[in-house]
Amino acid sequence: MADTSKNSSQLPQGVALATIKDGNDSSNSKHLKPSWAIALLEAKLGLEPSIPEAKSAIQYTAIDALFSPGEIKDADNEPSRQELMNKIAELKGCQTLKKIAMFRKELFKGVSQAKSHETQRLFKHIKKLKSEFQTTDQSAASAFEHDLALTKSLDVNIFTDRLVTHTIRKSKPLAEHPQLKCYALKDSTAQCDAFLSSDQEKDAEATQKITQRLTSSKSLASCVSAFKNNLFVYLGLRKDPNQKKSLKKKETEFDEPKPKKAKTKVSLVYYKVQCL
Numbered sequence: 001m002a003d004t005s006k007n008s009s010q011l012p013q014g015v016a017l018a019t020i021k022d023g024n025d026s027s028n029s030k031h032l033k034p035s036w037a038i039a040l041l042e043a044k045l046g047l048e049p050s051i052p053e054a055k056s057a058i059q060y061t062a063i064d065a066l067f068s069p070g071e072i073k074d075a076d077n078e079p080s081r082q083e084l085m086n087k088i089a090e091l092k093g094c095q096t097l098k099k100i101a102m103f104r105k106e107l108f109k110g111v112s113q114a115k116s117h118e119t120q121r122l123f124k125h126i127k128k129l130k131s132e133f134q135t136t137d138q139s140a141a142s143a144f145e146h147d148l149a150l151t152k153s154l155d156v157n158i159f160t161d162r163l164v165t166h167t168i169r170k171s172k173p174l175a176e177h178p179q180l181k182c183y184a185l186k187d188s189t190a191q192c193d194a195f196l197s198s199d200q201e202k203d204a205e206a207t208q209k210i211t212q213r214l215t216s217s218k219s220l221a222s223c224v225s226a227f228k229n230n231l232f233v234y235l236g237l238r239k240d241p242n243q244k245k246s247l248k249k250k251e252t253e254f255d256e257p258k259p260k261k262a263k264t265k266v267s268l269v270y271y272k273v274q275c276l
Contacts, residue, residue, distance in 0.1 A: 032066070034095050038088055040054050040058055040066070045085070064077055064078065064079060067079060071083065093178075093182070100164065100231065104164055106223060106227065107163065107227045108157070109223070110222070110224070111163065111223075112156050113219055113220075114214045115151060115154055115156060115214065118214055119148065126141045126145055146203075146206065147209075150207050151210055154211075159211070164183075168180055168183045169183060174228075174235075179235065
């Protein structure tokens with residue numbers, strides 16, 4: 001166990017770490033950000049930590065306090081290398097889930113907008129049909145009324161969650177990523193693929209057509225593409241194109257223009273001298 005009796009002021013400047021005086025009291029570990037906990041565990045393993053200051057901070061922190069009671073199986077209460085690696089994977093997985101929740105917000109907005117547009121489209125179509133057949137049979141509008149009722153009952157939260165799962169499982173790099181194992185373990189039933197809620201199972205075929213129309217809409221397809229791209233960038237599977245643009249912009253800002261040489265009108269000067 002690390003010697004935590006030293007004063008926390010000896011930590012590198014700008015490092016906000018909780019030093020633990022009593023190894024049995026792990027309450028202070030809750031103040032550690034997941035990124036710091038991961039960096040400390042990496043430093044403990046002798047790896048290059050994601051936060052360089054963790055190399056100096058590791059000697060002031062009790063690593064075993066980052067574990068929950070019963071997680072460490074060694075008799076001396078010192079985590080094994082495998083346990084340290086498992087803990088890093090667990091923390092990274094939790095970070096990824098939080099990031100997905102953040103990316104999901106934009107996807108939720110996209111689903112809400114797509115549902116609203118589809119509802120308006122169906123309503124206008126029904127209104128048009130009823131006005132055309134107001135003196136005769138109005139059964140032509142009944143099928144669209146059924147679709148409208150199903151569209152209105154579509155649960156946006158359920159749809160968004162299953163769209164997240166579907167997007168991850170459909171991409172091989174994401175589906176096989178170790179930080180997304182929880183999504184790979186979810187069932188692959190038709191209900192999940194069709195984004196159905198329990199109330200819509202009896203109208204599975206009709207609801208599937210509606211969800212296909214929603215997901216194929218340009219606005220929602222763009223949101224799905226952005227969600228997927230953000231996840232790729234976060235996991236390091238793809239470079240951030242916006243970062244390249246910002247770097248080019250900075251390079252342009254710092255690129256000082258070369259001073260232009262002043263043009264001397266030799267012939268005019270010579271003429272004036274001759275006239276004096």
